[in-house]
Amino acid sequence: MANISEEAANRIPLDFSSVKSLPDSHAWPHPGCSDGLSGSGSIPVVDLMDPNAMEAIGLACESWGAFQLNNHGIPLSLIEQVEVQATRLFTLPAHRKFKAQRSPGSITGYGPALISPFFPKSMWHEGFTIIGSPSDHAKRIWPYDHARFCEIMENYQKQMKKLAEEVTRMILKLVGVRDEEKEWVGSSESSGALQLNWYPPCPEPERAMGLAPHTDTSLLTILYQAQTSGLEILKQGEGWVPVRPHPGALVVHAGDLLHVMSNARFPSVLHRVTVNRTRQRYSFAYFYGPPQHCVISPPAFQNSVPRFRALTVKEYMDIKANNPDLALSSITIASTH
Numbered sequence: 217m218a219n220i221s222e223e224a225a226n227r228i229p230l231d232f233s234s235v236k237s238l239p240d241s242h243a244w245p246h247p248g249c250s251d252g253l254s255g256s257g258s259i260p261v262v263d264l265m266d267p268n269a270m271e272a273i274g275l276a277c278e279s280w281g282a283f284q285l286n287n288h289g290i291p292l293s294l295i296e297q298v299e300v301q302a303t304r305l306f307t308l309p310a311h312r313k314f315k316a317q318r319s320p321g322s323i324t325g326y327g328p329a330l331i332s333p334f335f336p337k338s339m340w341h342e343g344f345t346i347i348g349s350p351s352d353h354a355k356r357i358w359p360y361d362h363a364r365f366c367e368i369m370e371n372y373q374k375q376m377k378k379l380a381e382e383v384t385r386m387i388l389k390l391v392g393v394r395d396e397e398k399e400w401v402g403s404s405e406s407s408g409a410l411q412l413n414w415y416p417p418c419p420e421p422e423r424a425m426g427l428a429p430h431t432d433t434s435l436l437t438i439l440y441q442a443q444t445s446g447l448e449i450l451k452q453g454e455g456w457v458p459v460r461p462h463p464g465a466l467v468v469h470a471g472d473l474l475h476v477m478s479n480a481r482f483p484s485v486l487h488r489v490t491v492n493r494t495r496q497r498y499s500f501a502y503f504y505g506p507p508q509h510c511v512i513s514p515p516a517f518q519n520s521v522p523r524f525r526a527l528t529v530k531e532y533m534d535i536k537a538n539n540p541d542l543a544l545s546s547i548t549i550a551s552t553h
């Protein structure tokens with residue numbers, strides 16, 4: 217188990233404004249493209265207004281586990297407001313941000329990436345995680361001036377939830393989930409969380425890592441990435457493929473829960489973020505999925521052999537929180553080979 221100081225270090229990001237060279241704590245032995253594989257191609261683009269959007273989403277999820285989404289209905293002006301507020305937050309002096317740091321055992325508030333404890337080196341990244349109202353944490357940073365931040369973050373989550381529901385309904389239809397098993401979609405019960413990510417400019421980007429490779433635990437993640445590149449996804453047989461920001465588009469990732477519910481038809485996409493010497497980067501990830509008490513399992517149909525055992529979302533989240541790399545294999549019950 218981590219001792220107190222390691223635990224504290226995991227909860228407080230480096231004060232990036234004060235460092236001029238890459239500290240050893242942030243120097244990764246093999247980050248970036250040094251694994252030799254660099255994939256070509258790019259993830260499919262889906263127009264949500266297209267009458268064939270559902271089929272296009274199915275094909276994209278099957279082959280990539282991710283796609284760019286256009287015509288999604290989220291106003292650009294709202295995204296810009298989120299960007300203004302995220303900038304306002306992350307450009308504060310470190311001591312102000314530390315006031316909102318996550319408490320032990322909690323996931324909301326300011327801090328390093330939630331996956332940090334599973335990697336030997338630290339990431340060139342700061343995050344702020346919100347579930348519902350961020351007011352408890354925002355008040356600690358801006359005692360008299362937090363209302364606008366809260367209003368915009370709550371509004372963004374509301375709009376993201378609606379979009380996530382629309383995409384989830386299509387995806388669960390493709391997967392063959394029965395109506396009574398998807399009653400949680402569109403209810404107040406579903407779980408959603410918003411993660412604001414900031415990657416400051418880095419003096420030695422070739423040796424640093426913005427966000428280490430991981431899959432999201434969610435059913436799906438809807439990500440906005442501001443103009444700077446950095447996100448990469450692993451395409452089986454090809455290597456790391458950059459996901460370049462398309463103006464106005466959102467990136468949708470299939471997460472672990474969808475991998476289970478689709479009986480492995482849709483891969484839970486492995487992704488990572490590289491950093492930049494001169495440009496900072498923002499991204500906003502909205503994680504969506506069934507409520508914690510919901511039992512998830514592969515759909516039982518067409519004589520297909522279920523590859524995962526049934527379990528509650530909470531149980532899966534606990535397994536993943538203890539061992540992210542082995543979480544999916546630990547609930548695998550059969551192989552197709």
Ligand SMILES: O=C(O)CCC(=O)C(=O)O
Binds near residue numbers: 432
């Ligand atoms: O910054 C990005 O593009 C990706 C963020 C991400 O993967 C996450 O927050 O889980």
Ligand SMILES: [Fe+2]
Binds near residue numbers: 430431432487501
């Ligand atoms: Fe992610």
